[in-house]
Amino acid sequence: MFLALKEIRHEKLRYGLIIGMIVLVSYLVFVLSELAYGLAQQNTQAISSWNASKVVLNSDANDSLSQSLITKQTADKVKLTAHEAYIGQAGVVAKAKGQAKLSAQFLGINQSQFIYKRVKVTAGHKPTTNHQIMVDDSFKDNGYRLGDKVTLNSTDTQYKIVGFTHNAKLSVAPVIYGTLGTWRTLSHVTSDFQASGIITNRDSFKTKTSGLSTLTMGKFINKLPGYSAQNTTFTFMIGFLMIIAMVVIAVFLYILTMQKLPNYAVLRAQGIPAKVLVTTTVSQALVLVIGGLAIGATLTLATVLALPAGVPMSFNVPLLAGVTGGILLTGVIGALIPVKVILNVDPVSVMGG
């Protein structure tokens, strides 16, 4: 570490540039990771808030809640307990006088069931009648207020915002909670239809009712439109960036090590153990990578704070720690590549003829 720190202190420009490069790579990886996380969250925030285990859908709905319809006749065959809740989903466009139109997901829920009880109110109260709705906080960011009258889709019916809820998003759209009656109106279905699906928070829940299929929440989330494709894309981007980071760091450290070989040869001639030189190289790589990562993380935090709320980025410490660990590991692997060169350095190369 002694040699590593002394060299960094002496060669400020050279090592400053390397740290700068690591900062840029780590910043890019962090921002992409937080963006991927933010987007993934906005796909599933509402679902996560219910803490549910499984979802029951119409077996012909291709595992999609928005495509699913369960008739009352079928629903009656399923024994519901306090752990199950009906849910009706409909894509809507919300508009209010003087406010921007907002695309949203309407979720009809039953007042006596667990989802209604789980949803948290940040202002106002939960809807109790067919003309009341509770909306995600992002409506507030767009100028909507408690008491505003909102129309949904092209209907003339007005719905009053009676409450706001936090982190309620589904498929990256804000959620509007209302009654199942309102859902039927918006979906243009009769009272013969009970809901889009049944949500349960019981792992042991099973139904053999014909025409219904049960999915785990994990599978259901993966089937959300675009969710898997988006996550896979981000995972590949982040993975490739990590590989690029490793290659770049390895190349830089290799070049630096090659430049230092005459010095290392002298030190080897003087009996300095190869272990000391290897430790120096690896510890130097760690200092550079940790320094770069710390600055990169600080910049990411500043970016998250500076960006408007509309950008789906969120600062997640465990995710950041995981990515940091990954880059640190790739940095160490990069630093270990020139170790063989160090071990084979020939002290004779610096002796005269």
Add this chain to the structure above:
Amino acid sequence: MSVLEVKHVTKTFGHNTNEVTVLTDVNFTAAAGEVSLVIGPSGSGKSTFLTIAGGIQTPTDGDVVVQGNGLAQLSGKARDALRLNHIGFILQAYNLVPYLTVKDQFALVDRVKSKGNLSATDLRHLLEKLGISQLINQYPAELSGGQTQRVAIARALYQNPDIILADEPTAALDSERVKVVGQLLHDLAKEHNKAIVVVTHDLRLKEFADKTYAIMDGKMTVA
């Protein structure tokens, strides 16, 4: 007392038609308290001799015995330890780590060899004797060739080795400094019982040597 023995050492590089014999059946002995000078022109095999004597290179034939230890029998790690603890090298070029100040060059030795190095007082005297005590906060790039050479000498002596192998230690020095270095090596041998081996083509050092050898075309003779 003999502390370094080079026994029937031959060193050959290359194979078949490219084979070059750099040293042929070299025998050499260095005793504690003596300065041995090996004089020869460039390309005569001086440095090869020095690297083999210091355990940096292995001979094709023959053996080197350092304080009773046959180097051929030692592992690479053990040879490293032997060099660190018993042999000090003064090299022609790249003697100093460029990103360490003069003071830190000695601190580095302390980090890898915590015992047996010169005391702070002895180091101060050594630096004063070499005329470099005012340079302790300078980097090698800020030193002249002569100053660099003297710091390199101090660096090698700092670890207080029993044997000092010097490769052209006066190459960059003027006559006055040659005398200082020659006298210093002589004093070290006499006062501290060190075995000093100097390979050089600088005949000005002859007056400080107890024994002088000549090396020519890989063959060593007593001069």
